[in-house]
Amino acid sequence: MLIDNHGRPINYLRLAVTDRCNLRCFYCMPEDGLNWLSRKELMSYEEMLRACTLLVSMGIQKIRITGGEPFVRKDIMSLLTSISELKGLDELSITTNGVLTAPYVEQLKNIGVKSVNLSLDTLDAGRFFAITRRDEFAAVMATLDELLKHDIEVKINAVVMDGKNTQDIIPLVELTKELPVSVRFIEEMPFNGDGHIYTGLNWDHIRILDTIKEHFPEIKKIEDPAYSTAYNYHVPGHKGDVGIIAAYSRTFCGTCNRVRITPQGTLKNCLYDNGVLNVKDLIRAGKSDADVKESLLIAFNNRVKDGWEAESLGSTGIHESMATIGG
Numbered sequence: 001m002l003i004d005n006h007g008r009p010i011n012y013l014r015l016a017v018t019d020r021c022n023l024r025c026f027y028c029m030p031e032d033g034l035n036w037l038s039r040k041e042l043m044s045y046e047e048m049l050r051a052c053t054l055l056v057s058m059g060i061q062k063i064r065i066t067g068g069e070p071f072v073r074k075d076i077m078s079l080l081t082s083i084s085e086l087k088g089l090d091e092l093s094i095t096t097n098g099v100l101t102a103p104y105v106e107q108l109k110n111i112g113v114k115s116v117n118l119s120l121d122t123l124d125a126g127r128f129f130a131i132t133r134r135d136e137f138a139a140v141m142a143t144l145d146e147l148l149k150h151d152i153e154v155k156i157n158a159v160v161m162d163g164k165n166t167q168d169i170i171p172l173v174e175l176t177k178e179l180p181v182s183v184r185f186i187e188e189m190p191f192n193g194d195g196h197i198y199t200g201l202n203w204d205h206i207r208i209l210d211t212i213k214e215h216f217p218e219i220k221k222i223e224d225p226a227y228s229t230a231y232n233y234h235v236p237g238h239k240g241d242v243g244i245i246a247a248y249s250r251t252f253c254g255t256c257n258r259v260r261i262t263p264q265g266t267l268k269n270c271l272y273d274n275g276v277l278n279v280k281d282l283i284r285a286g287k288s289d290a291d292v293k294e295s296l297l298i299a300f301n302n303r304v305k306d307g308w309e310a311e312s313l314g315s316t317g318i319h320e321s322m323a324t325i326g327g
Contacts, residue, residue: 098119154180259300
């Protein structure tokens, strides 16, 4: 088992396979997109698989594939299949916006993917277009239908944005009445990639919960799974449940069990740090497995206490896009 310098287990890797995305959600990137990484700058599938193999051998038990949007990268199923076969890996999951995902759902089921996080900030097609700048609402809903049809656990991730989709909080909770989904409301974070300085949060986890309680006073707190980033709740009589993630307030840092690798191979011990090691560079330099593992262990033994400390170390106040970090 991997243990960091604060006594926290590390058993969860979030691997971003691309910075590219087929949506342009305003809270993630500018309308014109980003300066995409070149093919050479991205980790190859072989490099990603080697990194995953080493980390699983060190104690990583869960891998989540993120982006950008994972399914815009060519032949993504070949990588997913290879990762799913790693001995010692207990869980492979995916975060997707659902635009291109529906045709792959059966294959995901076949390789053992049991859980998918689906980004969906609204159930209104017009607001979906306003938020994402793309007319893809129907495609995302088709993916939701396919996931449920194949009995894959679905967590719907909705970023709560002042003046944009707060009217969707209650309809999304109502979705859990008939569908066995977990709807997770996420505090808006500063990773929009447009160069402006983030000025604060109007809808924190407390305000989100208070809004839900106004309409569902019977909602009850339920037990949070180990290492959960969400506070979890259930409305009696509903098939699904509700989670609230304090992503900006960062109240869950004390039990953080995850690390990230960006599309260009940068290891991030924390969402808010600037990167602590480049795994791709080590691999391309011809380092042995033992050398790469040693470098990883050094990085894991120098983790910051929480996201506030990470942000304070060398931060300019201007944040890159979530697409380049890995969702």
